[in-house]
Amino acid sequence: MGATVTTAATKEKIWEGGEDIHPLGASYGKMMMWFFILSDSLTFAGFLAAYGFTRFKFMDSWPIADEVFNHFPFMHGTDAPMYYVALMTFILIFSSVTMVLAVDAGHQMKKKKVATYMLLTIVGGLVFVGSQAWEWKNFITGTYGAVETRGGEILQFVDKDGKRLALADFADTTMAREDAALTKNKGVWGMSGGSNTSVSLSQVKAGLEKNPDVLIRTQHTVPGNKHEKITLNREQTLQRANDFKFVVEGANLVRNEYGHKSFGDLFFFITGFHGFHVSVGVLLNIIIFFNVLLGTYEKRRTYEMVEKVGLYWHFVDLVWVFVFTFFYLV
Amino acid sequence: MGAHASNTKRIWQVFIYLSVLTIVEVILGILKPDALFHNELFSLSYLNWIFIILTIVKAYYIMWAFMHLEGEKSSFRWSIVAPMVFLIAYLVCLLLIEGEYIHDVFKTSSMRWIF
Numbered sequence: 001m002g003a004t005v006t007t008a009a010t011k012e013k014i015w016e017g018g019e020d021i022h023p024l025g026a027s028y029g030k031m032m033m034w035f036f037i038l039s040d041s042l043t044f045a046g047f048l049a050a051y052g053f054t055r056f057k058f059m060d061s062w063p064i065a066d067e068v069f070n071h072f073p074f075m076h077g078t079d080a081p082m083y084y085v086a087l088m089t090f091i092l093i094f095s096s097v098t099m100v101l102a103v104d105a106g107h108q109m110k111k112k113k114v115a116t117y118m119l120l121t122i123v124g125g126l127v128f129v130g131s132q133a134w135e136w137k138n139f140i141t142g143t144y145g146a147v148e149t150r151g152g153e154i155l156q157f158v159d160k161d162g163k164r165l166a167l168a169d170f171a172d173t174t175m176a177r178e179d180a181a182l183t184k185n186k187g188v189w190g191m192s193g194g195s196n197t198s199v200s201l202s203q204v205k206a207g208l209e210k211n212p213d214v215l216i217r218t219q220h221t222v223p224g225n226k227h228e229k230i231t232l233n234r235e236q237t238l239q240r241a242n243d244f245k246f247v248v249e250g251a252n253l254v255r256n257e258y259g260h261k262s263f264g265d266l267f268f269f270i271t272g273f274h275g276f277h278v279s280v281g282v283l284l285n286i287i288i289f290f291n292v293l294l295g296t297y298e299k300r301r302t303y304e305m306v307e308k309v310g311l312y313w314h315f316v317d318l319v320w321v322f323v324f325t326f327f328y329l330v
Numbered sequence: 331m332g333a334h335a336s337n338t339k340r341i342w343q344v345f346i347y348l349s350v351l352t353i354v355e356v357i358l359g360i361l362k363p364d365a366l367f368h369n370e371l372f373s374l375s376y377l378n379w380i381f382i383i384l385t386i387v388k389a390y391y392i393m394w395a396f397m398h399l400e401g402e403k404s405s406f407r408w409s410i411v412a413p414m415v416f417l418i419a420y421l422v423c424l425l426l427i428e429g430e431y432i433h434d435v436f437k438t439s440s441m442r443w444i445f
Contacts, residue, residue, distance in 0.1 A: 022403075023403075023405055024403060024405055024406040024409065025402065025403035025405070025406055026402060026403070026406050031406070034406075034410050035410075037410075038410050038413060038414055041414055041418075042413075042414070042417055042418070045414075045417070045418040045421060045422070046421065049418075049421050049422050049425045049426075050425070052422065052425060052426050052429065053425040053426065053428065053429040054429065055429070056373075056426055056429030056430045056432075056433055057429045057430075057432045057433050057436075058433070059430070059433050060433075060437075066359075081359075081360065082356050082359050082360055083356075086352065086353075086356040089352055090349065090352065093345065093348050093349065093352070094345075096392070096396055097341060097342075097345045097396075099396075100341050100395075100396045101338065101341060103398075104337050104338060104341065225368070227367065227368075307398075310397075311397055314392055314393075314396045314397045315397070317392060317396075318389055318392045318393065318397075321385055321388050321389060321392065322385060322389070324385075325355070325381050325382065325385040328359070329355055329359045329378075329381045330378045330381055330382070
């Protein structure tokens with residue numbers, strides 16, 4: 001051990017930028033927190049740039065965000081794009097405000113005030129993580145369902161007015177399913193297969209043929225307008241039914257009902273990585289909160305630790321501002 | 331850090347700025363005015379440019395006021411902001427140009443999406 005430690009053993013003075021100069025004028029801990037934030041923000045920039053790359057690459061077949069994220073708690077069936085994420089953004093910005101108020105109270109050595117604001121920040125963080133869980137739940141469950149073709153394209157269904165139809169709205173469920181799931185309770189061991197979708201592929205096909213009002217909406221956009229998907233006419237719709245391969249409900253890492261496959265992966269990966277950061281932030285805040293209560297920083301005569309963790313917490317907010325823009329607005 | 335005076339006034343002021351910017355973004359995102367939505371500048375609609383610029387303004391307020399960069403020494407501020415701005419701008423430029431190029435290759439190639 002002694003051989004590997006070089007600086008501690010020597011009496012040499014380490015250069016600190018000169019007496020009374022302090023080139024960066026910040027304590028070691030704060031400086032390192034900032035450099036960690038710098039590297040972490042480059043990581044997030046990499047993810048978001050990858051999202052931009054993929055989206056530009058599949059510009060004419062990318063899902064329309066407003067149709068994907070349109071849920072709001074206790075408002076089933078209403079189309080409420082953005083309100084929910086806007087609410088989440090406010091929750092996070094507000095928890096950033098309480099955090100900075102805690103730091104501010106720390107500068108004035110007001111222990112009680114710091115503790116109160118830290119607690120509010122923790123509550124805000126937990127509400128945000130909970131909101132994100134609900135968002136994921138909706139994303140994973142899905143709303144309408146879709147069909148994937150042999151070529152991997154996602155086809156959605158609309159009525160004559162272009163209003164989205166759920167698979168259950170038209171699928172012929174009187175028909176027997178052709179894809180009964182292979183499960184242990186049916187005496188099938190060690191085999192997997194079948195599906196766990198609410199309707200089977202042949203039920204969807206039969207329903208499509210029976211209901212003359214059902215049309216297919218493709219993954220591709222109308223030439224010259226990136227914001228509108230191509231809807232097939234009835235004749236093309238029936239022809240396209242020959243390419244049906246899977247029933248897709250909700251989203252997983254392989255396919256999702258919203259459109260291009262990368263969309264689901266990028267959503268899970270980027271919002272998941274951000275959610276992980278928020279969770280870590282809540283954990284750090286809880287540790288610091290207890291330290292405040294125990295009077296650790298009172299004894300140190302400085303609340304700088306609150307400031308350092310605060311930097312991390314604001315960084316989480318900063319990343320969310322960008323995730324919000326690129327996933328939900330742009 | 332500066333003096334140990336209270337900064338609460340500035341904090342609430344920045345909170346209001348951030349809220350207003352977010353509200354403007356959400357309103358624009360819901361209304362999607364046609365003129366901004368369907369016209370483009372460098373492969374990006376005017377609306378998206380507005381969103382991105384407003385986001386950068388929000389990032390500025392979070393970093394300068396909440397993360398208190400405005401109170402740090404300018405050498406420290408630059409050591410953080412300069413690498414961030416240059417590296418991210420560089421990466422984003424390369425990837426987006428490449429993404430659009432691949433899109434064009436898919437679109438104009440002899441291989442078609444036939445099923």
